Amino acid sequence: MANSEIVRYALDLGDSLRRVLGPVAPVTKLDDLSAAAQQLANVADNPPSVDVWQTAVTAWETARNQLTSELRQYLLEGLPDIPGLSDLAGSLEWNSPQGMSGTLPLGPLTLTFASSSLVLQPKLPDGTILPPLTVGPFQPSGIAASLASPFGGSMPGGGSIVRLAPGPGFGGTLNIPLGAVAVSASAVLERMPDGLPSFIALMGVQFSSPIQLSFGFSLDRVGGLVGVHRRADTDALALAVRTGAAADTLFAIRPPTNPNAFIDSLRRFFPAMNGRHLMAPTLRLAWLSAGADSFLSLDLGVVVEIPTGKVALLGVARAGIPGAPGLVQLRLDVLGLIDPAQSMVSVDASLVDSHVLGIFSVFGDAAMRLNWGSQAYSVLSVGGFYPGFNPEPAQLPALRRVGLSLDMPGGLIEIRAEGYLAITTNTIQLGGRLDITISMGLSAHGFLQVDALVQFRPFAFIARAAAGFDVRAGGFSFGGVRLDGTLSGPGPLVVRGRLTIETFLFDISWDETFTLGSGPGDMAPNPGDLLAILQSEITRPGNVRATSVNDPAVVLAPRPTRPGVAAIPPTGALQWSQRRAPLGFPIDRLDGLPLPAPAGARVTTAGAPVTERFAPGNYCNLNAAEQLNRPPFDMLDAGLVLGSGAAQASPPHDDSRQVDVIVILPASFLTLACNPTLLGPASALVTASQRPPALGSSDALIQATRETWATVPPTNYPAYASATAAHAFARRNDAGGAVPMADLQAPVDLAGV
Helix, strand or coil, X not given: CHHHHHHXXXXXXXXXXXXXXXXXXXXXXXXXXXXXXXXXXHHHCCCCCHHHXXXXXXXXXXXXXXXXXXXXXXXXXXXXXXXXXXXXXHCCCCCCCCCEEEEEEECCEEEEEEECEEEECCECCCCCEXXXXXXXXXXXXXXXXXXXXXXXXXXXXXXXXXXXXXXXXXXEEEEEEECCEEEEEEEEEEECCCCCEEEEEEEEEEEEEEEEXXXXXXXXXXXXXXXXXXXXXXHHHHHHHHHCHHHHHHHCCCCCCCHHHHHHHHHHHCCEEEEEEEEEEEEEEEEEEECCEEEEEEEEEEEXXXXXXXXXXXXXXXXXXXXXXXXXXXEEEEEEEEECCXXXXXXEEEECCEEECCCEEEECEEXXXXXXXXXXXXXXXXXXXXXXXXXCCCCCCCCCCEEEEECCCCCCEEEEEEEEEEEECCEEEEEEEEEEXXXXXXXXXXXXXXXXXXXXXXXXXXXXXXXXXXXXXXXXEEEEXXXXXXXXXXXXXXEEEEEEEEECCCEEEEEEEEEECCCCCCCCCCCCCHHHHHHHHHCCHHHEEECCCCCCCCCCXXXXXXXXXXXXXXXXXXXXXXXXXXXXXXXXXECCEEEEEEECCCCCCCXXXXXXXXXXXXXXXXXXXXXXXXCCCEEEEEEEEECCCCCCCCCCCCCCCCCCXXXXXXXXXXXXXXXXXXXXXXXXXXXXXXXXXXXXCCCCCCCCCCCCEEEECCCCCCCECCHHHHHHHHHHCCCCEEEEHHHHHCCCCCCCC
16 A cells, blocks of 8 residues: 555655664654655545645655755665765655666776665546656665676676665675686675674685596585674574575575575574674585586585584585486485584484486485483484384474485376484384375375384384275275284284275274283383492592682692592592482482382582582473473582581591792882882782772672472471472472472462452
C-alpha cells in the first residue's frame, strides 16, 4: 500500500540522518518531515479531492525542502568517500522519477551507481488519475566497478560495493582475471552497536596453470581470511555443510548468484563480536589436473579464533573424470572443530551434489563427537542411528542415511538403497533399506529393511527385519504382503514374527513369539567395593599435590624426590582430590556400572573441602522429572585440603639445606642514604608507596556464599552443601524432597493464589 511506503521512506530517511549527523541532526525538521509523510499517507490511497491531495503534497515538499542541505548525507550513508560521488548526489533533482544514476571514471576503474525513486500517482473516486508525485530517491543499494584494459575496452571481471542492511556499513566483492592468475576478493566493514568497527576480508588467487608439485599433484588455489572483531559461528557452518554453502563461500567453488547473497553468507558464518579475531589460510590441492577439472581435488581451510583457541577445519574433497562431468561427480564437505572451552572435538560431513553415471544420486551425512570433559563420551555415526536411539549427552543433528537412488527419466523404475553405521561408547549399530518401485500404469513397490543394535555392557542385542510388497493404482492399494520380525537376547533369546496380508477390503495378520533358552540376561559386572576403590585413589600420586607454590619470598631449588613424600613450600598446604566419585552422599552407580546397593563415602579427616564438577546423572538414578529439571553438572565434594589440625599421614622431614637471603636496595635509596637528613622522609615515602590504597570503608558491599540445601522433613543433617546430596538423602530417608535452605527459612505463602 502507498501509505505504508511513504511512512517507511520518511522513517528510513530520518533514522539515516540521525545516525550520520548525530547531535547536530535537525530534530525539528525531521519531526516536520514525519508529520508531513503521515498526512500524505492518509490520503495517498483514496484522495477525496484534488485540493486535499495538493495540500498534502505541498506540506510534504515544504518539509522536504527544509532538509535540502542534509539530504545528500542520506544518499551517501555507509558508502566510501569516492571522488565525484558527493557531486553526483548534490546535483540530483529530488523530483526526478529516474532516481540517481551516473558513471564516475577513477583512472583505470569505472564506477557505476544507480538508485530508484519512490513515485506515487493516486486516483480520485471518479476515476481521474492525478499527475505523478516523486517522493524521493532511495539510497543506492551498491556500486558496480569495472577495470579498463590497457589495450582498450574493459577487462573481464569486475566488482561491486553494497550497502549492508540492517546497520551502518558496506561490503564489497572483486573478481579480476590477470592472465596466469584470477584474483577474487570480498570484504565487509560494519559498525557494531558499541561503536567499534568490525572488519573481515576474504581473498583467493586461482592459478590458470596449476603449480605442479610431484607425482601428479598440483597447487591450484591459495587464499585466506582475516577478521577483526569477528567470530566463527560453528552452528551456522555446520548447517551450511549440508548444502555446500560454507565451502562455496570460503573456497569460491560455485560462484555466488549475486554480491548481496555472498556478503550475507560471509556475515552469517563469521558474525561480528567484540574481542574475537579470525585467521584462516586456505589452499586447493589437485591430482591429475586437466584444465579446470581434475580427478581428485581437496580444498582446505583452517579457521583459528583468537583468543579462545577454537579451531575450525573446513574441507571439500571432490572426485570426477575431467571432460565427462556427468559420469562421476562426488563432493564431500567436512567441518572439523576443536573447542578447548567445551573440551570437545567434532566432525560433520555431508555428500553434496553427488551423482554417478548421470542417473544415480549419492547422498548421506556423517558425524563424530569426542568429549574429554567431566562427562566424557565418544560417538561416530555414518548415516544416523538405530531407529529411536538417543545419543545423549552428545548433541548431533539429524543425519541422512548414506546411499544412492536411481533417477530415471520418465520414472518407470525407482531404486533407492541406504544404510547406516554408528559406534558409541557402549553400542554398535548398523542397518540398511532397499526400495524398488516399478510404475507402468499400476505401481508395484517392494522393500527390505534390516536394523541391528548391540550393547556391550551389559551385553544385549536386538535386530529387526522387515520386507513387503504391494500394488497400487492412483494412490489406492489393491493388495500386499508384509513380514516383520524381531530377534533379541540373550537369556532368553526371543523371536517375534508378524505376517500381514493386505487386501483392498481388509487386512489379515498373524503374530507369534518364540522363546529359546532360559535364564536371566547378561548382568552388568559389579564395579567393586566403593571404599576399596576410593582407598586406591588416596594412594594415587597424581591425586596429591600442593595447593600453592607461588611464594615470592621463597625459591625452591630442585632436588631428587623421595618416594611417598610430598614437597610443599612453607606457605602452602597439601591437597588431595579425585574424580572417581563424589563424596558425602549415597550413590547408585560407579564407572557407569550399578553398585550392589547404594553406598557413599565421607572424609572424616579435618580440613577444608575441595569441590569438582560432577554429573549427578552418572552416579544417581534420576527419574524423568529429575532428568528434566536437575542441572547436568554440580559442584560436589571430591577431596580436602589438609589443615594444621589434620592427622599427619607421615612424620615431617627436616630440610638441612642452607638458605641465603640477598637484599638488593634501589640505587635511589642508596643515594638518599648518604644524606642523613633525608633518610627519614625517604623511608616514609617508600613505606607509604607499598601500602594498599586507603578506602573510606573496608566493609564488603556484596557478599556471596554458596547456597545450602535441606530436606523436607529434615534428616539427621540440617544442611547440605549441594542440591545433589540433599536429593540423595531425601530419597534414601523417604523424605518429601529437597529445597534451598533460604526457601525453607523464608517460605512463600501461596494462600489465595
